[in-house]
Amino acid sequence: PKPNIDPNAMLMKSYACQRRTPLKHHNSFLTDALEILAQNAEYNDNEGRSVAFRRAASVLKALPHRVKSMEDLRSLPCLGDHSQRVIKEILEDGSSREVESTRQSEQYQAIKALTGIFGVGVRTADRWFREGLRSPDDLIHTGQQLNRAQQAGVQYYDDLQKPVTKAEADVISDIVEKAVHAVLPGAEIQLMGGFRRGKEVGHDVDFLITHPEEGKEEGLMPKITNWLEEQGLLLYQKTTRNSYLEKMDGPARAPNNMDRFERCFSIFKLQASAESCTSNSTASVQDVSTGSETERHSDQHSEASDWRAVRVDLVVSPYSQFAFATLGWTGSKLFERELRRWAGQEKHMSLSSHALYDSKQNLYLRAKTEEEIFAYLGLEFIPPSERNA
Numbered sequence: 001p002k003p004n005i006d007p008n009a010m011l012m013k014s015y016a017c018q019r020r021t022p023l024k025h026h027n028s029f030l031t032d033a034l035e036i037l038a039q040n041a042e043y044n045d046n047e048g049r050s051v052a053f054r055r056a057a058s059v060l061k062a063l064p065h066r067v068k069s070m071e072d073l074r075s076l077p078c079l080g081d082h083s084q085r086v087i088k089e090i091l092e093d094g095s096s097r098e099v100e101s102t103r104q105s106e107q108y109q110a111i112k113a114l115t116g117i118f119g120v121g122v123r124t125a126d127r128w129f130r131e132g133l134r135s136p137d138d139l140i141h142t143g144q145q146l147n148r149a150q151q152a153g154v155q156y157y158d159d160l161q162k163p164v165t166k167a168e169a170d171v172i173s174d175i176v177e178k179a180v181h182a183v184l185p186g187a188e189i190q191l192m193g194g195f196r197r198g199k200e201v202g203h204d205v206d207f208l209i210t211h212p213e214e215g216k217e218e219g220l221m222p223k224i225t226n227w228l229e230e231q232g233l234l235l236y237q238k239t240t241r242n243s244y245l246e247k248m249d250g251p252a253r254a255p256n257n258m259d260r261f262e263r264c265f266s267i268f269k270l271q272a273s274a275e276s277c278t279s280n281s282t283a284s285v286q287d288v289s290t291g292s293e294t295e296r297h298s299d300q301h302s303e304a305s306d307w308r309a310v311r312v313d314l315v316v317s318p319y320s321q322f323a324f325a326t327l328g329w330t331g332s333k334l335f336e337r338e339l340r341r342w343a344g345q346e347k348h349m350s351l352s353s354h355a356l357y358d359s360k361q362n363l364y365l366r367a368k369t370e371e372e373i374f375a376y377l378g379l380e381f382i383p384p385s386e387r388n389a
C-alpha cells in the first residue's frame with residue numbers, strides 16, 4: 001500500500017534558495033543532460049526555457065538519493081513535461097536523443113567553443129557562427145576584428161581553458177592580499193564565487209575587497225592594478241568604476257543582475273609553483289619583458305614555460321554593502337536568481353548585490369551579515385557550501 005504522505009512533497013521546497021544543494025550529489029547523469037538543454041536554450045536566446053531546465057536540474061541536485069524510476073520524481077517541484085520526458089528516456093534507454101543530438105550539433109559545439117573565449121558573449125559568437133566561423137583558430141585565420149578583451153582571450157585561450165585549482169586560487173589569494181595591503185592597510189579580502197562554495201576547481205578566481213572605514217575603499221582598484229602591473233603579475237585588466245547610487249538604483253529601477261561596484265576583470269600571470277622552489281616564490285616580483293603582443297600564447301608555450309594565465313575577478317564594495325555583495329558574489333548563479341525571485345514574488349522586496357529594499361515599508365533593510373539578509377527574507381540560512389544550486 002502506498003503511504004499517504006509523500007516525502008518528496010514535504011521535503012522539496014520550490015525555490016532553490018529554500019533548499020540545501022551540496023556540491024556533490026547523486027544525479028549528475030540527469031543534471032548534466034538537462035544543463036546541456038539549458039545551455040542550448042541560452043545559445044538560442046530563450047532564457048525562459050533555459051531557466052526551466054536549470055531549475056529542474058537543480059531540484060535533482062538537492063535529492064538525497066539517485067533517481068531510479070519516474071516514481072521517485074512524484075510531487076517534486078519544477079519538473080516540467082519536457083524535463084520529465086528527457087529524464088524518462090535517460091532512465092529507460094541510458095541517454096536522451098534530444099540531448100545527444102544537441103551535444104553533437106555543429107551550432108552547439110561552435111557557440112560553446114566561441115563563447116569559451118574570454119570577452120566573447122553569445123551574441124558575438126552567434127554572429128560569427130552565421131558568418132561561418134567555428135573555433136578560435138578561425139578567428140585568427142580570417143583576421144576578425146577583436147576588442148582588447150577578445151585579443152587577450154584568444155592569446156591565452158589554452159591556459160584559460162584549463163580549470164583553476166584550489167591550490168592555484170590560494171596562491172592568487174596570497175598575491176591579491178599582498179597587493180591590497182600594500183596600497184590600503186586594513187582592507188579586508190574575501191574569496192568568492194565557486195571557491196567560497198567549496199569547489200575544487202573553477203573557471204576563474206573571484207575576490208571581494210572592502211575597508212571597515214567607509215570611504216577608504218573609493219578609487220582603490222586602480223591602486224591595486226597599478227601595484228600588480230608594476231610587479232609584472234597582470235597580463236590583462238579592465239577596470240570599471242563604481243556607479244551605484246541608492247537614489248537611482250533603488251526601488252524605481254528594474255532589478256538588474258549586473259551590479260555597479262568598482263570591479264576589475266583581469267588575467268593574472270601565475271608562476272608555476274615548482275617543487276624545487278622552497279620559498280614562497282610564486283608571489284615573487286617578476287621582471288617581465290613583454291614580447292610580441294599579437295603572438296598567440298600557445299606559440300610561446302614551450303615546455304620551458306614557468307607560468308600560466310588565470311582569470312581573476314576583483315570587486316570593491318563599500319563596507320555598508322559588504323554583506324549584500326558577499327551574498328551576491330557567492331553564487332551559484334541559479335541560487336542568486338532564485339533569491340531575487342523569492343524576494344520579489346514572495347516578500348515584495350527587491351534584492352541586489354548592493355541592498356535589500358522593502359516595498360511594503362518603503363525602506364532599505366540594513367545588514368552586516370548574510371545571516372541577517374536571510375532572516376529579513378524569511379529564509380533559513382543556507383551556508384555557501386550548500387548554495388550549489
Ligand code: CTP
Binds near residue numbers: 194258259329
Ligand atoms: N557575478 C555577478 N556579476 C557578474 C559576474 C558574476 O554578480 N558580471 C556573480 C555571480 O552571480 C556569481 C559570482 O559572481 O554569484 C561568481 O561568478 P562566476 O565566477 O561567473 O561563477 P562561479 O560560481 O565562481 O563559477 P566558476 O567556478 O565557473 O568561476
Ligand code: MN
Binds near residue numbers: 192193194195204206
Ligand atoms: Mn568564479
Ligand code: MN
Binds near residue numbers: 204206
Ligand atoms: Mn567570476
Ligand code: MN
Binds near residue numbers: 159305308309
Ligand atoms: Mn602559460
